[in-house]
Amino acid sequence: MDWADELAQRVRDAGPQVVNDSKTPSGTVHVGSLRGPVILDTIVRALRANGVETTLLYGVDDLDPMDAQALLTADAVETEMGRPLAHVPDQEDDGHASYARHHAQTFIDTFAGLGIHPDRYYWMSDIYATGDLDPFIGTALDKAALVREIYRRVANVQHPDTWHPIGVICPTCGKVGTTIVTDWNGEQVYFECRKDLVTWARGCGASGWISPFGGAAKLPWNLEWAAQWSLFGVTIEPNGKDLSTAGGSRDRSDAIAREVFEREPPLNVPYEFLNIGGKKMSTSKGRGAAAHSIAEVVPPEQLRFLFMRHRPNHAIDFDPEGTDQIPRLFDEFDKFAAATAGREVKGELPPGYEATFRYSLLDPDADVAAEAAAFRPAFGHLAMLIQIPGVDIVERIEAEKGSPLTDRERALLDQRAGAARAWLETYAPESAKLTVQHDAVPPAAADLDQDQRAFLAHLAEAVERDGPASGDAWQASIFAVAAEDDVPGRRAFEAIYRAFLGRTNGPRAGWLLASLDPVFVRERAREASGWTDAAGPPGPLPVGG
RNA sequence: GGGCCCGUAGCUCAAUGGCAGAGCAGCUGACUCUUAAUCAGCGGGUUGAAGGUUCAAGUCCUUCCGGGCUCACCA
Numbered sequence: 001m002d003w004a005d006e007l008a009q010r011v012r013d014a015g016p017q018v019v020n021d022s023k024t025p026s027g028t029v030h031v032g033s034l035r036g037p038v039i040l041d042t043i044v045r046a047l048r049a050n051g052v053e054t055t056l057l058y059g060v061d062d063l064d065p066m067d068a069q070a071l072l073t074a075d076a077v078e079t080e081m082g083r084p085l086a087h088v089p090d091q092e093d094d095g096h097a098s099y100a101r102h103h104a105q106t107f108i109d110t111f112a113g114l115g116i117h118p119d120r121y122y123w124m125s126d127i128y129a130t131g132d133l134d135p136f137i138g139t140a141l142d143k144a145a146l147v148r149e150i151y152r153r154v155a156n157v158q159h160p161d162t163w164h165p166i167g168v169i170c171p172t173c174g175k176v177g178t179t180i181v182t183d184w185n186g187e188q189v190y191f192e193c194r195k196d197l198v199t200w201a202r203g204c205g206a207s208g209w210i211s212p213f214g215g216a217a218k219l220p221w222n223l224e225w226a227a228q229w230s231l232f233g234v235t236i237e238p239n240g241k242d243l244s245t246a247g248g249s250r251d252r253s254d255a256i257a258r259e260v261f262e263r264e265p266p267l268n269v270p271y272e273f274l275n276i277g278g279k280k281m282s283t284s285k286g287r288g289a290a291a292h293s294i295a296e297v298v299p300p301e302q303l304r305f306l307f308m309r310h311r312p313n314h315a316i317d318f319d320p321e322g323t324d325q326i327p328r329l330f331d332e333f334d335k336f337a338a339a340t341a342g343r344e345v346k347g348e349l350p351p352g353y354e355a356t357f358r359y360s361l362l363d364p365d366a367d368v369a370a371e372a373a374a375f376r377p378a379f380g381h382l383a384m385l386i387q388i389p390g391v392d393i394v395e396r397i398e399a400e401k402g403s404p405l406t407d408r409e410r411a412l413l414d415q416r417a418g419a420a421r422a423w424l425e426t427y428a429p430e431s432a433k434l435t436v437q438h439d440a441v442p443p444a445a446a447d448l449d450q451d452q453r454a455f456l457a458h459l460a461e462a463v464e465r466d467g468p469a470s471g472d473a474w475q476a477s478i479f480a481v482a483a484e485d486d487v488p489g490r491r492a493f494e495a496i497y498r499a500f501l502g503r504t505n506g507p508r509a510g511w512l513l514a515s516l517d518p519v520f521v522r523e524r525a526r527e528a529s530g531w532t533d534a535a536g537p538p539g540p541l542p543v544g545g
Numbered sequence: 546g547g548g549c550c551c552g553u554a555g556c557u558c559a560a561u562g563g564c565a566g567a568g569c570a571g572c573u574g575a576c577u578c579u580u581a582a583u584c585a586g587c588g589g590g591u592u593g594a595a596g597g598u599u600c601a602a603g604u605c606c607u608u609c610c611g612g613g614c615u616c617a618c619c620a
Contacts, residue, residue, distance in 0.1 A: 246548040
């Protein structure tokens with residue numbers, strides 16, 4: 001994870017930095033779209049860690065037109081489509097002043113949950129209203145011909161010769177997506193609210209001269225962006241590759257910044273996206289469910305870790321469905337933590353692992369050493385433990401740690417156990433799930449060797465004789481019978497797993513058996529052994545299911 | 546069509562231009578109490594292909610092949 005620190009080194013002597021990003025509050029936030037904010041936050045933390053005075057700004061583009069019909073109630077479509085999001089009523093009755101406020105709150109909360117805390121959120125509806133953007137609006141209109149030329153040259157977009165770079169909010173119907181400005185006299189613009197300018201919204205037909213200042217009109221996106229850079233003195237602004245492509249939005253805004261507003265644009269940090277199983281994350285293509293529920297299975301620190309451990313321009317392919325990628329993600333995280341705490345770890349560590357761990361932490365001011373040293377149970381192990389009935393997880397984990405858990409460790413355990421439960425319900429492969437085969441002897445029991453069958457038969461006897469009740473007692477019985485039969489412990493346990501779970505390995509067997517009905521255990525052990533009576537030779541093994 | 550990313554062990558990925566590596570999986574072995582743990586060991590490669598630069602190329606340049614994303618209306 002040298003990338004953020006390298007970036008910080010590069011701008012170290014360039015004075016205070018202003019890092020900016022913005023988002024249109026138009027709908028829900030999916031996991032893939034969180035890479036940008038995490039990168040943004042990581043850059044800010046790296047800058048500050050390198051002694052660079054840094055401000056993080058986050059813009060809410062709430063004057064953008066409403067264009068998502070699906071998120072409106074049926075009777076609101078006609079009146080609301082094309083109006084600024086800030087003017088659209090909240091479609092849910094939960095106390096927000098507008099549609100924009102509602103959805104902005106969603107992503108502000110999401111960011112906070114990821115430990116991302118901008119110094120300031122600014123709302124474009126407020127910024128326009130103050131008149132701060134008026135000088136930029138004036139300049140853009142004065143240089144309309146140049147703006148048209150830039151669009152043509154940089155992006156091959158051909159606007160009519162009368163086109164002016166401003167979107168009036170129609171004084172009659174309140175829509176901004178339906179208006180076009182065709183003239184400018186230095187004080188007012190001539191606008192038309194056209195019925196058919198765009199297919200997704202219908203204008204009212206109004207037209208006339210109007211002042212574009214003080215919040216009455218909005219700059220088109222590329223100009224608004226460049227104006228923000230000048231207004232706030234932005235020096236760094238990362239973009240997803242959808243904007244960073246050649247001739248794309250960023251190129252246009254860069255050119256407008258230089259040529260229209262005459263300021264060098266901020267440093268760009270283009271970043272790739274998060275793909276799910278090699279494919280784009282998309283609700284419409286059936287991958288949305290996967291994308292959405294990832295956040296429930298991957299806690300914030302692991303999600304930050306997932307996004308930042310690769311360079312921003314490296315596409316991340318995450319394929320949690322039926323794989324062990326989520327357990328691995330936890331394992332990697334734990335390895336970075338262990339190494340940061342100075343413990344020996346297996347395998348290699350990438351350069352900058354300590355910074356990766358530090359920047360993954362939710363709290364930017366966390367005690368890194370304490371966090372690194374905190375005891376974290378292995379995810380896979382935990383996923384198994386929570387499937388065994390009657391196991392006191394905290395007790396078990398404390399036994400493994402060798403001392404009581406701290407409050408923090410207890411919280412980490414609870415979070416991780418919750419994630420493990422969610423994982424088992426959603427993505428976990430069958431091989432991670434433990435199911436006691438109550439109905440019939442599993443097919444895997446057919447491969448039991450004679451010594452294992454004898455062991456099971458003798459275990460059944462021991463059950464009848466001793467009636468072990470606790471996990472410890474069961475464990476003792478297992479070892480006692482195995483020793484008596486001269487069966488290696490490993491083979492004895494395998495026999496139990498095959499007979500009860502239909503697999504060759506499993507959780508601590510004593511605890512597993514203790515959670516089951518003793519009669520069932522006895523009968524199943526005897527059945528799987530193939531011994532028709534305790535002393536007799538093995539017969540054919542009735543394998544079912 | 547333009548742009549970006551990727552292609553290295555079965556899988557996921559590392560390697561300031563300097564002896565191709567790790568994790569996981571696999572295999573072998575150890576273990577009378579964490580048995581999906583722990584420990585020891587083993588195998589595994591024409592680094593997508595072809596050229597070029599270099600004392601030296603997985604790495605830099607050129608051209609291909611393959612996969613993926615993205616843009617070309619708006620934001």
